[in-house]
Structures are given as C-alpha cells and as structure tokens.
Amino acid sequence: MSEVAIELFALRGFDNVTVEEIAAVVGVSARSFHRYFPTKEDAVIGDVGPWGEFVRDQFAARSPSEPLWESLHAAFDGLLASSGEQGEREKRGLRVLASTASLRARHREKHALWEKLLIPLVESRLAEPDVALRSRVIVQAAVACFDTALAVWATPGETRSSRELLAIAFDQFDTMGEI
Amino acid sequence: MSEVAIELFALRGFDNVTVEEIAAVVGVSARSFHRYFPTKEDAVIGDVGPWGEFVRDQFAARSPSEPLWESLHAAFDGLLASSGEQGEREKRGLRVLASTASLRARHREKHALWEKLLIPLVESRLAEPDVALRSRVIVQAAVACFDTALAVWATPGETRSSRELLAIAFDQFDTMGEI
DNA sequence: GATCGATTGTCAGAGACTGACAGATATAAC
DNA sequence: GTTATATCTGTCAGTCTCTGACAATCGATC
Incomplete structure (x- = not known):
C-alpha cells in the first residue's frame, strides 16, 4: 500500500492525491487505509520507531571512552550499513x-x-553543567546529519553512498570550532 | 486572538479546543479566524517569517572573516536581544x-x-567540497540551538535568560571535536 | 448621501480522520 | 467438515480543519 501511495505522490504531488484515491487503487476502503497508517503522511514515512531503537542500541554498544560524536556517527552508520544497498525505490520515497x-x-x-531515545544515553556520557541542554543539541545535530545525508543521497545525480555522505556531515562538526 | 487561543490551549490542551470555540470566545466566526491564521497551529506560532529574515540580515551584516559559527550565534543572539526581556506569557506559548x-x-x-534563508549565506562562507551538504547541517544545528535554548528557557524553574542558554548551546559545538 | 474597497459572517463542501457496528474472513479445535 | 472465536473489512455518520463563494456590513473618501 505504501508503495502505491509513494508512486502516486511522486507522480501528482502529495497534496493532490487523496486517501480515497490511494485506497481505491489498492482495493481497500479509506477506513482500512487509516487502520494501517495513522495519518496520510505515514504512508510515506512509515514506522521509523524500530530504526530509532536500533540506533540507540548501536550507540549503547559503543565504548564509553570513545569520543561521543564518533559513537553517534557509528550508531547512525550502523543503521545505514544494516539496511544494505538501497536503490531507486528508496530514493524516490525520500x-x-x-x-x-x-x-x-x-x-x-x-x-x-x-532523539528521545538517544538523549538519556548522551546525557550519561556528558559531565555537568547543562547536560540536559547540551545533550539535546548534540542529538539534534546528529539526527540532522543523518536526515541531510539521506536527502542529499536522494538528489538526482548523486552517486556517492549514503554512508559516505553521512561521514561528510558528521565530520563537519569535528571542525566546527575552526571555521 | 492569539492570546486567547494560547490561554485556552494551555488550560485544556491544543487538541481539545476547537477553532469554533476560540472564535466564539473572541467574538468572531471561525471563517474569520482562518483569515488571520492559515492553520490552527499558527494561532500559537504566529508568523515567524520576519524573524527569520531578521536573523538572516543579522548574519549578513557580520564580517565574512569572523568564524562562521560565531556569526550564526551572533545572528540568533541579535534576535533574542531585539525581542527584549520576555516573560511568563512567552514562556506559556513555548x-x-x-x-x-x-x-x-x-x-x-x-x-x-x-534555514532556507540562511543556507545560501552560509554556503558563500564555506569552501568546497560539499558546501551544499555542510551548510545544511550547520544551519540546522544553529536552529536547533535556538529552539532548544528557548525550550529550556520555558521550562518551569529555569531562571537564566534565553541569551545565556543560547550561548551554552552554541558553545557546545565549539568543542564538539573534543568530547 | 453615494461609491468603493475592505472586512465579516453564512453556507456548502472537500479531505483527513474516528468510532460504531454488522458482515466477512481466517484460524484453531474438535 | 463443523463450530467457535478472533481478526479484519467496509459502510456509515460524524467531527474537525480548512476553503471558496457570495451577500451583507463597515469604514473611508468624495
């Protein structure tokens, strides 16, 4: 069902395709569509909860003495690695x-x-002061790196892997104090 | 109108107050409400477009030889400074x-x-490679610092100023490569 | 007062979404 | 195969947000 939705959205634009239409193409009722997807957007986004848990677990498995940003990078990279090589279908969704x-x-x-999953772990890796505030901005930056790397990966003409792009994004923050 | 909305939302929860109810309290029709606010959410958020332009202008006015992150910090700080001392009303909105x-x-x-306003300016301050990707994550991190500083400022019991909290957030990225 | 532009409210309707309920389907046990 | 039960599905009516159309009202100007 999600694939049909993405196809239609790619073709005509998200706002120009109704839930009724998607459901009709798939051969179910709109009511059933809503049983599978809480919102129309979720047909595209899907349930990303398990991936977040995966990233958290990857992060939790890193050595506490490893630099924090490196651990975060590794955790998100682990998610990309476990997804395997992805192709045109995923790019279209993105x-x-x-x-x-x-x-x-x-x-x-x-x-x-x-972020909610990762922040407590990052907090435990930071020393006061302002652990709550700092962990939030760190995690948000990490998520931004992930999202942006994927968005760039999906742009037409981009040939590099998502993992390469993720590394570029994360590396930017290693040198932030120098630019 | 916005104030009434925020009061009601704070009292009963955003999802439990209808547009009709807000309009009735204010003494206008729901149709008029929608003339002022494109969406129900905008009654809380307002039109933040001009603030974004302000930040962009503040950033554009910084010296190109100044460290980039410092310029971004100054731009957002300029916004907070120009807003003057804010109080309980703003906190409730947040x-x-x-x-x-x-x-x-x-x-x-x-x-x-x-972000759309700032990214081109940040791009012009960066040297290749990957200017497009890097500028995006930098700007997103800056916006995250701003949002998080304000969110923390609004938490009950917080006594520090939003500008102090913004500085803490931005400073985190000066030392990212060291933690 | 007359004119014109701006604002407002009424109305109907679209689309996303939900709860209720009856009917259909799938599965397990006998 | 039959029966019982759990699950799924579609229909229906309804809510809410939001929009366009249009008539009525308001405010400013002459």
Whole structure:
C-alpha cells in the first residue's frame, strides 16, 4: 500500500492525491487505509520507531571512552550499513518526503522520537553543567546529519553512498570550532 | 486572538479546543479566524517569517572573516536581544508549543523557512567540497540551538535568560571535536 | 448621501480522520 | 467438515480543519 501511495505522490504531488484515491487503487476502503497508517503522511514515512531503537542500541554498544560524536556517527552508520544497498525505490520515497513541507515536518517530528531515545544515553556520557541542554543539541545535530545525508543521497545525480555522505556531515562538526 | 487561543490551549490542551470555540470566545466566526491564521497551529506560532529574515540580515551584516559559527550565534543572539526581556506569557506559548506533536511539526516547518534563508549565506562562507551538504547541517544545528535554548528557557524553574542558554548551546559545538 | 474597497459572517463542501457496528474472513479445535 | 472465536473489512455518520463563494456590513473618501 505504501508503495502505491509513494508512486502516486511522486507522480501528482502529495497534496493532490487523496486517501480515497490511494485506497481505491489498492482495493481497500479509506477506513482500512487509516487502520494501517495513522495519518496520510505515514504512508510515506512509515514506522521509523524500530530504526530509532536500533540506533540507540548501536550507540549503547559503543565504548564509553570513545569520543561521543564518533559513537553517534557509528550508531547512525550502523543503521545505514544494516539496511544494505538501497536503490531507486528508496530514493524516490525520500524525494517525495522532501517535496512537501508537511511531510518534511512530520518526518522530523517522528525523528524527535529517536532523539528521545538517544538523549538519556548522551546525557550519561556528558559531565555537568547543562547536560540536559547540551545533550539535546548534540542529538539534534546528529539526527540532522543523518536526515541531510539521506536527502542529499536522494538528489538526482548523486552517486556517492549514503554512508559516505553521512561521514561528510558528521565530520563537519569535528571542525566546527575552526571555521 | 492569539492570546486567547494560547490561554485556552494551555488550560485544556491544543487538541481539545476547537477553532469554533476560540472564535466564539473572541467574538468572531471561525471563517474569520482562518483569515488571520492559515492553520490552527499558527494561532500559537504566529508568523515567524520576519524573524527569520531578521536573523538572516543579522548574519549578513557580520564580517565574512569572523568564524562562521560565531556569526550564526551572533545572528540568533541579535534576535533574542531585539525581542527584549520576555516573560511568563512567552514562556506559556513555548510550553504550549512543546505540548503537541502537530504544533511542534508546524513550528519546525516554519523554521525550515529560516534555514532556507540562511543556507545560501552560509554556503558563500564555506569552501568546497560539499558546501551544499555542510551548510545544511550547520544551519540546522544553529536552529536547533535556538529552539532548544528557548525550550529550556520555558521550562518551569529555569531562571537564566534565553541569551545565556543560547550561548551554552552554541558553545557546545565549539568543542564538539573534543568530547 | 453615494461609491468603493475592505472586512465579516453564512453556507456548502472537500479531505483527513474516528468510532460504531454488522458482515466477512481466517484460524484453531474438535 | 463443523463450530467457535478472533481478526479484519467496509459502510456509515460524524467531527474537525480548512476553503471558496457570495451577500451583507463597515469604514473611508468624495
């Protein structure tokens, strides 16, 4: 069902395709569509909860003496590595995601759940003061690196892997104090 | 009208107050409400477009030889400074904002517009490679610092100023490569 | 007062979404 | 195969947000 939705959205734009239409193409009722996807946006975004848990677990498995940013990078990289090589289908989904403001916003909101998972772990790796504030901005920056790397990966013409782009994004913050 | 909305949302929760109810309390029709606010969420968020332009202008006015992150910090700090001392009313608005997913999402959507304004300027301050990717993550981190500083400022019991908290957030990225 | 532009409210409707409920389907046990 | 039960599905009515159309009202100007 999600694939049909993404196809239609890519073709005609997210806002120009109704839930009824998607459901009709798939051969179910709109009511059933809503049983599978809480919101229309979720047909594109899907349930990213398990991935967030995966990233958290990857992070938790890193050595506490490892530099924090490196651990975060490794955790997100681990997610990309475990997803295997992805192709045109995933890119199209990401492009649909980037095409509409409400989708982007909802996507980001979903990632906020990832932040909730990661922040306590990052907090325990920081020393006072202001652990709560600092962990939040660190985690948000990490999620931004992930999202942006994927968005760039999905842009037409991009040939580098998502993992390469993720590394570039994360490396930017190693040298932030120098630019 | 916005104040009434925020009061009601703070009292009963964003999702439990209808547009009709707000309009009735204010003494206008729901149709008029929608003439003032494109969406229900905008009653809380308002039109933040001009603030984003302000930040962009503040950033554009910084010396190109100044460290980039410092310029970004100064730009957002300039916004807080120009807002003057804010109080309990603003805090309540921010708390309402943090209370509901749809509000947070719409708020993020609005801030994405700020990013659009800032990214070209940051790009012109960076040397290749990967200027497009790097500028995006930098700007997103800056916006995250701003948002998080304000969110922390609005938490009950917080006595520090929003500008102090902004500085703490931005300073985190000066030392990212060292933690 | 007359004219014109701006504002407002009423109305109907679209689309996303939800709860209720009856019917259909799938599965397990006998 | 039959029966019982759990699950799924579609229909329906309804809520809420939001929009366009249009008539009525308001405010400013002459």
